[in-house]
Amino acid sequence: MTSERAACAEIDLSAIEHNVRSLDALTPAGTLFMAVVKAEGYGHGAVESAHAALRAGADRLGVATVGEATCLREAGISVPLQVLSEPPLESVETLIEHDIIPAVTTRAFAAALGRAASAHGVEVRYHLKIDTGMNRIGVRAEDAPGFAAGLAEFPGLLMEGLFTHFATADVPGDWGFESQIERFTQAIERIRDEGVDPGIVHSCNSAATILHPEAHMGMVRCGIAIYGLHPSQATRELVDLRPAMRVTGRIVLVKRVAMGEGVSYGLIWRAAAPTVIATLPLGYADGVHRVLSGSMYVLIDGRRCKQVGRICMDQLMVEVPRTVAAAEGDEAVIVGSQGEETILLDELAELAGTINYEMACAFGMRLPREYV
Numbered sequence: 001m002t003s004e005r006a007a008c009a010e011i012d013l014s015a016i017e018h019n020v021r022s023l024d025a026l027t028p029a030g031t032l033f034m035a036v037v038k039a040e041g042y043g044h045g046a047v048e049s050a051h052a053a054l055r056a057g058a059d060r061l062g063v064a065t066v067g068e069a070t071c072l073r074e075a076g077i078s079v080p081l082q083v084l085s086e087p088p089l090e091s092v093e094t095l096i097e098h099d100i101i102p103a104v105t106t107r108a109f110a111a112a113l114g115r116a117a118s119a120h121g122v123e124v125r126y127h128l129k130i131d132t133g134m135n136r137i138g139v140r141a142e143d144a145p146g147f148a149a150g151l152a153e154f155p156g157l158l159m160e161g162l163f164t165h166f167a168t169a170d171v172p173g174d175w176g177f178e179s180q181i182e183r184f185t186q187a188i189e190r191i192r193d194e195g196v197d198p199g200i201v202h203s204c205n206s207a208a209t210i211l212h213p214e215a216h217m218g219m220v221r222c223g224i225a226i227y228g229l230h231p232s233q234a235t236r237e238l239v240d241l242r243p244a245m246r247v248t249g250r251i252v253l254v255k256r257v258a259m260g261e262g263v264s265y266g267l268i269w270r271a272a273a274p275t276v277i278a279t280l281p282l283g284y285a286d287g288v289h290r291v292l293s294g295s296m297y298v299l300i301d302g303r304r305c306k307q308v309g310r311i312c313m314d315q316l317m318v319e320v321p322r323t324v325a326a327a328e329g330d331e332a333v334i335v336g337s338q339g340e341e342t343i344l345l346d347e348l349a350e351l352a353g354t355i356n357y358e359m360a361c362a363f364g365m366r367l368p369r370e371y372v
């Protein structure tokens with residue numbers, strides 16, 4: 001471990017660059033590439049991940065909130081920035097001030113944005129979000145043509161693009177996906193028929209970018225895959241991604257416990273024989289979900305060691321087999337490689353009953369990030 005820190009998330013920015021290049025290479029020349037860096041870059045750090053993605057050729061960035069977008073602007077990032085959902089009405093001044101492109105899904109927001117734009121004497125770009133079947137956010141596909149035409153009355157508004165989001169892009173051959181594509185295509189045709197130029201049309205998240213080239217259209221929006229994590233088993237064979245996050249902690253204590261002694265809250269785990277226990281300085285507040293207690297492994301000395309006892313907020317304990325060398329100060333690996341062994345984030349996600357997305361975000365909560 002290279003830092004003074006007891007535990008950290010090491011982020012390999014060259015992996016993010018590699019992943020962006022690999023994904024971008026799947027799309028035809030001229031297809032824009034949006035790197036999605038919401039939620040602090042899925043736990044990898046938004047500003048650093050954004051810079052890495054832009055170095056590798058990303059054209060613009062996507063985020064979830066206005067606050068995330070202003071952070072990127074304040075870090076000196078000047079490329080187009082899109083907020084992927086409609087922000088609160090109160091944010092229109094901030095959007096204009098920082099040149100942030102919101103998604104629009106309601107007429108009330110569009111009106112407020114248009115009024116503010118006119119008051120400033122500027123034209124504000126937005127992307128119309130169309131709901132084609134996920135039933136989360138967006139103007140319903142059948143209402144979209146009328147809605148888009150209705151926004152033409154606001155002189156300060158420019159529809160730079162329109163988009164939808166798939167519910168099942170990660171499941172090859174899913175009929176729900178086919179039906180969403182069809183509704184989206186029809187909505188775009190009808191919008192054109194209304195005399196409205198749809199601009200940049202986009203629909204693909206990482207899974208669709210990899211699995212559905214027919215849906216690439218004007219731009220793809222990749223999040224999880226730029227961090228080297230696969231959105232689905234089905235994408236593993238199709239694109240070469242390198243995980244960008246490695247999570248490590250230094251052993252803070254090595255001790256022997258006698259047969260029958262318990263470890264951690266509740267003393268739920270008890271030593272069946274005299275056992276060496278190593279304590280690591282990270283816990284569920286750092287993203288090692290408590291539900292992983294007793295089922296996950298940690299790498300020490302290049303070997304898999306079983307985590308034992310309940311995972312605490314700030315610490316966890318590991319059983320060190322006799323053949324494994326463990327000393328205070330040694331590096332233990334929660335996610336990543338050590339020696340010949342590797343623990344993928346996906347392995348922890350599966351054990352925790354969740355997806356790699358949530359696991360990565362969780363490691364972004366408190367662990368200091370170190371860029372390598």
Ligand SMILES: *Cc1c(COP(=O)(O)O)cnc(C)c1O
Nearest residue numbers: 036084165205206221222223224
């Ligand atoms: C988060 C998000 C993405 C990125 O999805 P990944 O599966 O991480 O690639 C794309 N589009 C929208 C609208 C999103 O909210």
